[in-house]
Amino acid sequence: MTKPSHTPSNQPDPAPFFTVHTALILLAAAFIGAVVGGLTFLSGGPVAGAVLAGLIGFGTSVPVLRSLIR
Incomplete structure (x- = not known):
């Protein structure tokens, strides 16, 4: 016997990614x-320098934005 492929209605939806x-x-x-x-x-x-500067700008802005946006 196979299990149903859909989730039962009594279980909550999975959390978003x-x-x-x-x-x-x-x-x-x-x-x-x-x-x-x-x-x-x-x-x-x-x-190459522009790409590196963009990656550094991205990486350094993540923790700053995380602390500013709550």
Whole structure:
């Protein structure tokens, strides 16, 4: 006998993969990283330097945004 493939109606829905708080922080950090990388590239920096600056901007803005947005 096989088990049913759907979840029974008496069990709660599974928790979401990301909370709204996490999604907002990652989206804002990605925007900040893109701006930093774009401005670095437009200022005459090499593409690799712009990518590195964008990644650093993303990485450093995540903990700051986490503490600011609650």
